[in-house]
Amino acid sequence: MTAVRIISGKPLQAELADDLAPVLRAIAAKLGPDGRAALYTLGARVRRATTGTEIARHFCADGTSEVLLREALVSADRDLGDGTSRMAVMTGAALATGRRSVAAGVHPSRLIRSVDGLRPEITRHFAAVTQDTGNNEGILAAAALPPDATDALHRALELAGSEGHVELSDQPEPGLRLDHVEGFSADMEPLLSGVLTHMDAVHVLVVNDILTDFKRLAPVIEGFAQSGKSLLIAARGLEGAAKQLLERNRQAGVLRVAAITPRDKGPRAAEILRDLAVATGATLVDDETGQTLDTLTPEHLGAAEAFRRSGDHVTFSAPAGDAAAIALRLQDIAHEIERNRYLALDREHAQRRYARLSGRWVELFIGPHRTEPDLRARMARALASVRSARTGGTLTGGGVGLTEIAARLEAERPSDPTDRAARALVGEALRATGRALRRNAGLEPLDGVLPADSVRDPARLSRDVLDLALSLALRILTLETAVLRTPHHSH
CATH class of the missing domain: 3.50.7.10 (GroEL)
Structure with a gap:
């Protein structure tokens, strides 16, 4: 027997927030080099979940908001290759701020339209703080990989050059090995x-x-x-x-x-x-x-x-x-990569073709690591960030660049309460990454500044992650009614 319960309005939003809170806290706690992994059991074994997607897969139940979060993170991980933890943290901050605004009288539908209307302004602020650094050091520093993995990625990226492609592959032997192909x-x-x-x-x-x-x-x-x-x-x-x-x-x-x-x-x-x-x-x-x-x-x-x-x-x-014919073909493939920006398999296939036609192809073989069982996954995320930075530039890392964008956005003081609420929602989402990193690093006060001069974040990837987080938060915020079925036990 099951009992049917219909819930809506403020009670629904409170229940959705309560369902998400443990998962979002676990993901926020693992963000950055000082973060902590979440542990879960699989049979008789204890495993570590080290990414936002892994935590969502193993910790989300079957509640409406939890299913939405899990599916959104899995999709983002597949299409972007990195940033799912930041996306979850941004989603939580946007959702909490949005709930307060709705409780204060802002209508959810109007809030959505107002946030959507801010997108051109957000684009301008991202452009204002984005730099084209021309190197990979800051991105790889932010990844906090073991020194040998960082060095191997540096060598691979240097051999591939700006036109080439680095492919990660497994090997049974421990260690790292490079294979460089010309032609x-x-x-x-x-x-x-x-x-x-x-x-x-x-x-x-x-x-x-x-x-x-x-x-x-x-x-x-x-x-x-x-x-x-x-x-x-x-x-x-x-x-x-x-x-x-x-x-x-x-x-x-x-x-x-x-x-x-x-x-x-x-x-x-x-x-x-x-x-x-x-x-x-x-x-x-x-x-x-x-x-x-x-x-x-x-x-x-x-x-x-x-x-x-x-x-x-x-x-x-x-x-x-012919060099001219090759250049024209490369241009066509570059357009294909851009068209498939959010289609991971098609995009990666085109990226491989581009690198192989340009004659710059490097394969980095990764063997099992005694203390870093998820090393290849971490290196893959770092590589995804490097690729994004090449096409979209970088921001100051440690959440500092995102916080600067939030400050620019919130410098406007509109009279309309819905517009103010929208700016506050986006601003809190932008600040959330830096706050989580500072919290995990034990820095006080939490609004202090991380020493982020040597680390960089990919601007384009950061913007994609923000857009996905806002979309998910607003989708949850506008859920009006849920029909819940719970087991009914007779005594």
């Missing part, structure tokens, strides 16, 4: 039974289709066999007469050929093939370009000084593509 690289699988891992002075045929017959291109293939040149074929697939011809010539030792296909499938495979064509200067055989195998000549093939393959990772050293 075009991609993840591609072999299409022939024999595996060639190295070819010099390679010519490249790129086909955005499944090859079944070389048709009039067969004499070109035979020409490669007679001259002893190396040929690399990249296509969606290889079947029928085309595969038989290549296998027969390769096994006879008369043709140095390798055939590969993107490990990604569908539209992503097509993008990888287009990138390879541009990088090597090949004319892409594709319906969109109008180029067919029947009209292909040796002049339409791309080239690279060497081809290397390790597992499913291939590299083309010194590819011969």
Whole structure:
């Protein structure tokens, strides 16, 4: 048997706040280098939750506000890669301030409209305090990683440069290891039974289709066999007469050929093939370009000084593509990254393509750490902050930059009470990060200033986190009625 209870108005808001309070306190207590992890049990084992998302996953029950908080943090963690603890702290501060305003007579719907109307002004204040630092030291200092992890990220970022990409990968051995690739690289699988891992002075045929017959291109293939040149074929697939011809010539030792296909499938495979064509200067055989195998000549093939393959990772050293064409392709990919700003998987795929086409790709392998079991996750968050800072600049860290924005916003003294309430709500959300950091560091008074000269926060990520926190707080604040079902026990 269950009992149904309908709750609304002030009692509902009070209950929602009470439900969220323990989770928000736990998240605030872990913020910053002086924060404390939350412990939970899983079976007979005690585990540590060290991020806002982890705490929400393990500590939130099934109440309305708790479900909203958990889902919002999980989504933000996936899409932004960092900032979920700050988002939770900002949400709690905005929600508490908003509840006081509503209790004082401000209508929730009008408060939402007023907060929304402040967004252009918030944007101006963010721009006023944002700096383009041009280095990563301050961002990595804010991450408070172990020294060896900080040094490894520094080296990786320096090798990648501003155009490159750093990928984090696991390795079974303890420690950290860097792998630096120059040239075009991609993840591609072999299409022939024999595996060639190295070819010099390679010519490249790129086909955005499944090859079944070389048709009039067969004499070109035979020409490669007679001259002893190396040929690399990249296509969606290889079947029928085309595969038989290549296998027969390769096994006879008369043709140095390798055939590969993107490990990604569908539209992503097509993008990888287009990138390879541009990088090597090949004319892409594709319906969109109008180029067919029947009209292909040796002049339409791309080239690279060497081809290397390790597992499913291939590299083309010194590819011969036109610099202007590569720059144009990189510009298109940069626009794709921006379009997918809030779509983590699509954004990261485009970022990898950009780095690999630009020829700056660094992989940092991370092994198990005796005292830092969550080291890779912490390094991934630091890397996400660095990437955000590259595109959006930085603020003074330790919550100082956010507090300055709050002061600018609250310097206006509007006569309208709803506008004042909106500014107070946003201002408290902005100040919340610094207050939590100071509290965790044991600094008094709590409104004092953290020594934050050497640490920086990514401005763009901070703004995204603020927007998500405001949206979540206002959504909870405007819940009017809830139907609660609780077990009913008879005696």
